[in-house]
Every structure is written in C-alpha cells, then in structure tokens.
Amino acid sequence: MKVSTQQKEPATIGTTKQASNTTMGRAKGTADIPEETRQAIALFLAERSVGGRLKRGAASAAASRFGCCRQQATKIFMQKLLSLPKPRRGRPPASTSTVLIAQRVARIAATPHRRWQTLGALAHATNIPKTTLLRYISKKLVQRVTVRVKPTLSEDHKWKRLAYALAHVERPIGNSINMRK
Known part of the structure; x- marks a missing residue:
C-alpha cells in the first residue's frame, strides 16, 4: 500500500x-x-x-x-x-400636522349651528370629508352634540304598546291580567 x-x-x-x-x-x-x-x-x-x-x-x-x-x-x-428600502405601497397615512388639524377644528367651530344638523351637512359646509370628521369625533377633537332630544313615551302610548305586545303572547286561560290596576 x-x-x-x-x-x-x-x-x-x-x-x-x-x-x-x-x-x-x-x-x-x-x-x-x-x-x-x-x-x-x-x-x-x-x-x-x-x-x-x-x-x-x-x-x-x-x-x-x-x-x-x-x-x-x-x-x-x-x-x-x-x-x-422598499417603496411605499397603499394609501398614504392621514396628515398628523397639528397646524392643519387646528385649522380644520377652527373651521368647524366657525360654522353656524344650523349647518351642523347632520354629519353630511357639516362636511359640506366646512369642506372637510365625513371620514375626517368622524376621526376627529373619535379622537375627541370635536364633540358631537344632540340638539333635539327625542320625547319620552306618553302614558297612553305606553299602555297601547303593552296591550299590543300582550295580544301577541299566548297566556293560559283563567289567568286574566288587569292592566289598569
């Protein structure tokens, strides 16, 4: 070897x-x-x-x-x-400039209250998109205010609604309910 x-x-x-x-x-x-x-x-x-x-x-x-x-x-x-580095894709993020946000909030505050009836009316009056207004409301930059309060039900209307509901409920015979007591 x-x-x-x-x-x-x-x-x-x-x-x-x-x-x-x-x-x-x-x-x-x-x-x-x-x-x-x-x-x-x-x-x-x-x-x-x-x-x-x-x-x-x-x-x-x-x-x-x-x-x-x-x-x-x-x-x-x-x-x-x-x-x-990768190129940016998709929708660009919303502007976070505090100056721009302050200008928009001031524009909302300067709008007369008769133009605040709906979110669409406010968006049209201020020329700010509805989505931006909703974002400001969720961030508590703008407060939503209810101008017209819905009235509560009257006593007569409550009895009519209860009678309608009870008419659609099956009850055993002999157990009658007196609603006016």
Whole structure:
C-alpha cells in the first residue's frame, strides 16, 4: 500500500478554480466569504435579475465565477435584495400636522349651528370629508352634540304598546291580567 505524501490544498473562496461536483457547498473550516466578494456576487446577480427574480443559470454562473456554491450565491443575492428600502405601497397615512388639524377644528367651530344638523351637512359646509370628521369625533377633537332630544313615551302610548305586545303572547286561560290596576 502506497502512502501519498502530497496533501490536498483546501479550496479557497474567491479563486477561479472549479469546485468538483462531489463536494457540497463550503467545506467545514473554510473562511467566510469576504464582504467585497459578497458585494461583487450581489452586483453580478443584480445585472442578471428581472423584477427581483434571478434569470435561469445566473446563480450557477455566479457560483462558478466567484468560487462558491449556487445556494450561497442565491442566498447572498436575496439578503442584499431584502436589505434594500422598499417603496411605499397603499394609501398614504392621514396628515398628523397639528397646524392643519387646528385649522380644520377652527373651521368647524366657525360654522353656524344650523349647518351642523347632520354629519353630511357639516362636511359640506366646512369642506372637510365625513371620514375626517368622524376621526376627529373619535379622537375627541370635536364633540358631537344632540340638539333635539327625542320625547319620552306618553302614558297612553305606553299602555297601547303593552296591550299590543300582550295580544301577541299566548297566556293560559283563567289567568286574566288587569292592566289598569
């Protein structure tokens, strides 16, 4: 049996040597990929991506060019892609400027009371959307006031309502109820 005196040279990241097909990823004990190489991989893959998705074979090309595995190249690209600031989507948040809110509340206070009858009438009179008025009411910036109080039921009306309700209730025979006692 022959003993080989030659030792295998460990693969280094960043060289142009082609890794053999039998190895999987980085071997244990190899150095981390330097930040400059990570940047180069990310730029290389960014040129070969459309809408944040890599084109076919781009990760393999980056892996062979920079001497790392395909999964590592994809992972580096995705980390760099996710770290970029994302554009704002959806409806912009409502203005929280206290000056603007104070101006709107002053406009509401300056509106004559005859124009406050409904929320829609107040919105039309002040040129402030109903949703904004509702938000101000919920935040207690504007107080809702009831101008007309609904009258309570009269005694006669109470008896009529009770008689109507009892006419629709099934009662046992013999237990009559005198409502006027």
